[in-house]
Amino acid sequence: MSFQKIGLAALVGFSTLVTAAVAQDKPTLTIYTYDSFAADWGPGPQLKAGFEQNCNCEVDFVAADSSISALRKAQLEGPTTEADIILGLDTSVAAEARNTQLFTDHNVDLSALELPVDYASDKFVPFDYGYFAFVYDSSKIDNPPSSFEDLAAMDEEFKIAIQDPRSSTPGLGLVLWMKAAKGDQAEELWRDIAPNILTVTKGWSEAYGLFLEGEVDMVLSYSSSPSYHRIAEEEDKYLAAQFEEGHYVQIELAGILESSDQKELANQFLDYLVSQDGQAIIPTTNWMFPVVPLDDGLPEGFDTPLPEENSLILNDETVGQNTKQYIDDFFAAIGQ
Incomplete structure (x- = not known):
């Protein structure tokens, strides 16, 4: 070499x-x-x-x-x-x-x-x-529920998919949303809503898949979920139902x-x-x-945040001390 x-x-x-x-x-x-x-x-x-x-x-x-x-x-x-x-x-x-x-x-x-x-x-x-919300197909539903009481009053043929609060963030968010909005009335409302619950899935993707396949009329998701369909798929028929009592953050x-x-x-x-x-x-x-105002604003087609007065949340300590009881009450009320 x-x-x-x-x-x-x-x-x-x-x-x-x-x-x-x-x-x-x-x-x-x-x-x-x-x-x-x-x-x-x-x-x-x-x-x-x-x-x-x-x-x-x-x-x-x-x-x-x-x-x-x-x-x-x-x-x-x-x-x-x-x-x-x-x-x-x-x-x-x-x-x-x-x-x-x-x-x-x-x-x-x-x-x-x-x-x-x-x-x-x-x-x-x-x-x-984000805000937890029920998403529906506006091409199929003209008058979605606008409160938990409205949802409880729906005909039993009207079905929703929600998620398990023990394994799903949205599922737990729904339990906290009901508690923040309705307090001691939560268990009674859950009993009234129970006939409309087709299934409680382990996670968000299973529930949302049932909704997209037409198996349920509404699904628990986020108020910004329609933004995805609007921007990524150019599909504007999916909307988030606005509840009078506000939405959990x-x-x-x-x-x-x-x-x-x-x-x-x-x-x-x-x-x-x-x-x-x-x-x-x-x-x-x-x-x-x-969490900060963007210099260029939100993307075109993205939903805007809800008014501050429609934003619900329980403080960390209340949630930490009571989550297990809230979840137990939820399952007892819906008969599972």
């Missing part, structure tokens, strides 16, 4: 070593979240690409079937978990998540956030929000784990998540409302 070839081989080898060393020096930020957030069509890939442009790091989204599953995974792993952030928890489980003692305080400036209800936490950063949250060795990087990611660039990704990937 010639000296020239030996020199070239050495140079290539040295270059490979340098490249590997640089890659090893690049920190990884591991984020546990739910599967649709990390999916190709979700916000995850765009947020990863946007943040990595400036962080000299790698973002690794680890998907579970729900944010609750992501939390449970981190709980089981304990201090050895690789997660730096859990993203996608919401206000219905915030008290439980806080009580795990897994989360540290963030240092993200939340002064620019605009939410439909008051919410503040030193542990969790809100990054989007779901605020999605992200928190940094106490065990993380990338806390500074994690805070930087959460800063990016609530920035203009990060928030602009949310509406047409997660189909939820951004």
